[in-house]
Amino acid sequence: MRSSGILLHPTSLPSSGGIGDFGPEAYAFLDFLAAARQGLWQILPLSPPGLGNSPYSAISAFAGNPLLVNLERLAERGWIAKHRLKQSARSHRIDFDEVKAAKLPVLREAAQNFLEGDNGDRRSYENFKRENSWWLDDFVLFEVMREVYKGASWSTWPKPLARREPQGLHEFGVKYQRQLEVERVVQFAFFEQWRALRLYGLQRGIKIIGDVAIFVNYDSADVWRHPELFYLDEGLQPTVVAGVPPDAFSASGQRWGNPLYRWDVCKATGYEWWVQRMSWALKNFDMVRLDHFRGFESFWEIPASEPTAVNGRWVEGPKDDLFNALRKRMGDLPFIAEDLGMITPEVYALRDRLGIPGMKVLQFGFGDPGAHIYLPHNFSINCVAYTGTHDNDTTAGWWKSSATQEEKQYAAAYIGEVKDGMHWAFIRAAFASVARMAIVPLQDVLGLDSESRMNTPSRSDGNWGWRFAPGSLTRDLAEKLALLSVVCDRAPVTLAAARQSEGAMEEFAA
Numbered sequence: 001m002r003s004s005g006i007l008l009h010p011t012s013l014p015s016s017g018g019i020g021d022f023g024p025e026a027y028a029f030l031d032f033l034a035a036a037r038q039g040l041w042q043i044l045p046l047s048p049p050g051l052g053n054s055p056y057s058a059i060s061a062f063a064g065n066p067l068l069v070n071l072e073r074l075a076e077r078g079w080i081a082k083h084r085l086k087q088s089a090r091s092h093r094i095d096f097d098e099v100k101a102a103k104l105p106v107l108r109e110a111a112q113n114f115l116e117g118d119n120g121d122r123r124s125y126e127n128f129k130r131e132n133s134w135w136l137d138d139f140v141l142f143e144v145m146r147e148v149y150k151g152a153s154w155s156t157w158p159k160p161l162a163r164r165e166p167q168g169l170h171e172f173g174v175k176y177q178r179q180l181e182v183e184r185v186v187q188f189a190f191f192e193q194w195r196a197l198r199l200y201g202l203q204r205g206i207k208i209i210g211d212v213a214i215f216v217n218y219d220s221a222d223v224w225r226h227p228e229l230f231y232l233d234e235g236l237q238p239t240v241v242a243g244v245p246p247d248a249f250s251a252s253g254q255r256w257g258n259p260l261y262r263w264d265v266c267k268a269t270g271y272e273w274w275v276q277r278m279s280w281a282l283k284n285f286d287m288v289r290l291d292h293f294r295g296f297e298s299f300w301e302i303p304a305s306e307p308t309a310v311n312g313r314w315v316e317g318p319k320d321d322l323f324n325a326l327r328k329r330m331g332d333l334p335f336i337a338e339d340l341g342m343i344t345p346e347v348y349a350l351r352d353r354l355g356i357p358g359m360k361v362l363q364f365g366f367g368d369p370g371a372h373i374y375l376p377h378n379f380s381i382n383c384v385a386y387t388g389t390h391d392n393d394t395t396a397g398w399w400k401s402s403a404t405q406e407e408k409q410y411a412a413a414y415i416g417e418v419k420d421g422m423h424w425a426f427i428r429a430a431f432a433s434v435a436r437m438a439i440v441p442l443q444d445v446l447g448l449d450s451e452s453r454m455n456t457p458s459r460s461d462g463n464w465g466w467r468f469a470p471g472s473l474t475r476d477l478a479e480k481l482a483l484l485s486v487v488c489d490r491a492p493v494t495l496a497a498a499r500q501s502e503g504a505m506e507e508f509a510a
Contacts, residue, residue, distance in 0.1 A: 004431055004438040004490040005040025005209070006033065006445060007390065009055065009454070010068055011094060014470040016087050018099040022193040023070030025470075027200055032473040034204040036481035039492035041201060042209035042289070042439050044390060046194070050220070053096045053464050054455075056213045056291065059142070060221045061277050062135040064190035066107055067099060073193060078119055080110035094465040111185035115178075121192075128188045134276070140183040141169065142221035144176050154224045155236040162236060164224070194284065205492035209336065209439075210285030212277070214292045215242050215258035223259055226273060229266055230259040240301045243309035247342055250458070253309025255302055263318045271318075271325040278326055278333075286334065290356075293337035294347045296322060323354050336384055336437075340364070360435060361386045362426050363398055366407040366414070375414065376433040385435035387426040387444045390454040394443040395423040397450030423447050431488040438490065445481065446472055 013020030013029060020026070033041060047058030048065045055065070075082045084106055114121070129136065142154070149157055160168020173180065198208055216222045218238055223230055231239045238259040246253040266274065281288045290296075297319055302312040327333055337351045339358040351358055360383050365374035372378055379385065387395050393402045399422040403411070415425040423444045430438040443452045446468065455463040485491045 001493070002436060002488070002490045003039040003207075003492070004440075004485055004488070005038045005042060005206075006442050007042040007386075007439050008442040008468075009044040009390070009464075010046075011055075011464070012442070012454070012467050014467055014472075015070070017071065017085075017103060018091070019067050019094050019096075019103070020467060021068045021070045022190075022197050023072055026070075026197055029473070030197070030201045030204060030206060032478055033201075033206050035475075035478040037485040037491040038481065039205055039490070040207055040209055040437065040439065043211065045211045045213060046284075049464075050217050052461060055211075055464065057217055058213070058220065059146070059217060060135075060139050061212075061216055062280055063139045063143075063187055063221070064194065066186050066190060067103060069107055069186065069189045069193060071103070071106060071110065074107075074110045074189060077121065078117070079114050079189075080106065084109065092467050092469060094467060096465070107186060107189075108182050111182045111189070114185050115181060124192070125185065125188050128191065129184055132187075132191075135280070136184060136187060138225045139187070139221045140180045141173070142224055143183050144179045145172070147179070148176070153219050162224075191284075198284070207286035208284075209287045209289055210281055211289045211291060212281050214290065214295045215256065215260075218257065218259045222273075229262055229273060231262055232259065238304045241304050242295070242299060243302050243312065244300050244341070245309055245312060253300075253312070254457075255306070255309040260299065260301060260315075263322075267318065267321065271322055274322060275326060275329045279330055282330070282334070287336060288334065289336040289338055291338050293339050293351065293356075293358075294341070294343055297344070297347045297350045319350055320353060340389075355382070357382045357384050357436065359384050359386060359389075360433075361389060361392065362429060363388045363392055363395065363403075366403070366410040376429055376435075379433050379435050381434050381436055383435045384437040384439060385430040385433045386438075387423070387430055387440050390441065391457055393450050393453055394441065394448050395426050396421060396444070396447050397453060399423070400449055402450070421447050428484065431484050431490060438488075442468060445477065 008029065009020070010022065010026060011020045013025040015021045015023050015025045030041070045055040045058060046064050046068065047055060047060055048063055049055050050057045050059045071080065071085050074080055075085060086102060086106075114125075145154070145157060145161060146152075155162055158168070159165070161172060201208065223232075227236060233239050240260050241255065242258040242260055243255040244253055278288070296317045298314045298316050300309065300312045301315045302309050306312070323333065333354070333356070335354075335356045337356045337358045339347060339351055340361065348358075360374050360379055362374060362385070365371050376385070388398070392398070399408070399411075411422065415422070415429055418425045424447070427440050427444060430440065441454075443454075443466075452466050452468075454466050482491070
């Protein structure tokens with residue numbers, strides 16, 4: 001069915017504590033979506049970030065980011081006294097170092113209190129541990145080892161731990177039993193709060209689009225736990241790494257540094273790790289965006305010794321074989337293919353054979369004639385229309401400073417300049433298109449400029465920190481989006497959404 005929604009990572013919510021989380025502001029955002037007759041909330045990966053605080057640079061493909069746990073909700077459940085919660089200014093940027101230093105000790109204190117107390121959550125916690133031991137036990141070992149060895153890469157740990165020798169893991173587990181249990185409680189808190197938030201959205205007719213990066217970090221629990229799935233040498237170092245070749249935007253390409261999969265080994269296991277990963281994703285989200293989809297058809301292999309991405313080669317990926325295995329084990333695959341950039345006909349053919357919708361970003365459509373595939377008159381029904389993504393400038397910023405004069409002329413000719421801004425012209429074009437889904441970054445709904453950009457891929461630091469200001473989500477804005485959603489046949493039509501729409505404006509205003 002036709003639908004629409006907003007792209008916003010939870011860290012960008014204006015929660016107290018210096019970073020967005022799963023607290024009251026997240027529920028207020030869902031109320032806004034319901035009032036605005038939006039049926040989709042797209043987020044970035046919820047994994048614990050590693051290098052550069054990027055959600056796409058995670059230390060686990062399965063664990064949750066502890067910084068998203070709301071401390072006030074833990075206090076309400078008696079895990080910690082309210083006076084231990086420090087209120088900080090709701091700045092428009094996240095200071096990740098400051099937030100970690102302030103929040104993580106209090107979160108672990110709350111987890112300690114939980115373990116020492118007697119409360120009604122204990123049975124749920126034991127169930128959580130039992131049901132998730134297949135990833136949880138290894139993750140908490142990895143997390144505590146990282147802390148014990150002060151963030152050093154896992155391959156430099158003592159040999160019994162780096163190579164996962166049973167006796168070494170047992171001795172470590174006995175010595176650090178309490179710390180391991182605390183980290184289990186932190187993950188329990190994360191997933192309890194996330195699932196409660198997701199249920200609140202579903203009751204209002206709102207589905208969640210999650211995000212899965214194709215590659216994982218070398219310094220992650222996944223590579224430490226499954227080194228046989230990756231190209232590593234005898235010293236446990238990557239022999240080849242991921243990236244993309246030189247293009248018009250970068251003369252040296254992009255050397256991401258992720259270890260590459262041994263797809264032959266993955267296949268020999270029946271793609272078991274991938275089945276676990278995608279099953280877990282669909283347990284936590286309603287749909288999943290597959291980042292760097294083209295890597296499943298073919299990927300750029302760079303020798304690990306190379307400092308740039310120039311000297312690499314294209315290598316065939318698993319193609320249909322992986323997705324056939326996933327479909328056989330999981331059934332329907334509600335995926336979205338991130339098929340942006342220099343994409344070959346073979347990648348499009350794989351996407352179409354699988355029936356997975358691709359992405360159409362309006363900002364990309366006004367360059368040379370080859371870019372016109374991103375304009376609505378060339379859309380197919382089975383695609384997702386975006387005004388922009390987390391990697392682009394905001395539409396207002398693009399129009400003000402990033403777009404070339406030629407792009408502005410074409411955009412004005414195609415869409416027309418309107419009194420409420422080019423960002424609203426783009427939103428209308430996306431919503432009115434034939435695309436089955438239309439997604440708009442919140443920055444574009446609010447008409448924010450380049451200072452509110454989420455990520456600049458060529459920049460190594462200063463990304464991912466944007467937050468919107470309290471009071472930005474107004475009743476007038478909800479009404480404007482709701483009218484557009486209804487007239488474009490994108491409003492949710494579930495019973496829950498219909499009931500919500502009757503009094504949504506009044507509830508949201510309250």
